[in-house]
Amino acid sequence: MQVIQKLTVLSNPNRFFEVGTEIDGHEVIAIRQVGSESESHVHSEYFVEDENGDLITSIENAPVIVDWKTIAEHDDPPETQK
Template identity: 70%
Template sequence: MQVIQKLTVVSNPTRVFEVGTEVDGREVIEIKQVGYEHDNGVFSEFHVRDENDDLIASVENCPVVLDWKTIVEHGEVVKCFYCEEQPATGIKFGKSCCCGCESHEIRSTAPLHKMTDEQKANHLKMGVRAFKLAFGINEK
């Protein structure tokens, strides 16, 4: 599951809210997107909440930059984004990775002639996913 780790409000002055930091003596526990779509567009709103679920800040219709973090729910195992087989143990190119699959690096000089067919397929699949990620192409 992905949650918002950091919310940067692009304004003058810039405001930054990050889970685990303090704002006016209150610890940021959660940043939640609560906006919605309507007939004329989108109403963008984010709530920044403290340990008592009280509102620290509400950011409405402002340009923002979001940093997302993948977390594991109790009993859930996050699979490698690239090979989709092994449990993820780290992050590569911003996505969960097992850091052990044959396709964990993208190199134009990869020795394809030395790879098995399965390794070539994984290498190609990972390259396509990295391309989609780099250019913001939705995989669904």
């Protein structure tokens, strides 16, 4: 399973969101891709959430660099856990 570890929003200046860091007193626990794709367009959106699952910020239709991290799932056989 792959999860987003870090999201860099390419702006001036660049903005960084990374799991485990703190933003305005809230620890970033998850960064989720929640956009959608249709035949006519792509809506790019990411949610940055805190330890309670509350939204810290949302990034929409912005150029980003996504750093993924592969984690093992509980039911994965050992040969697939890397």
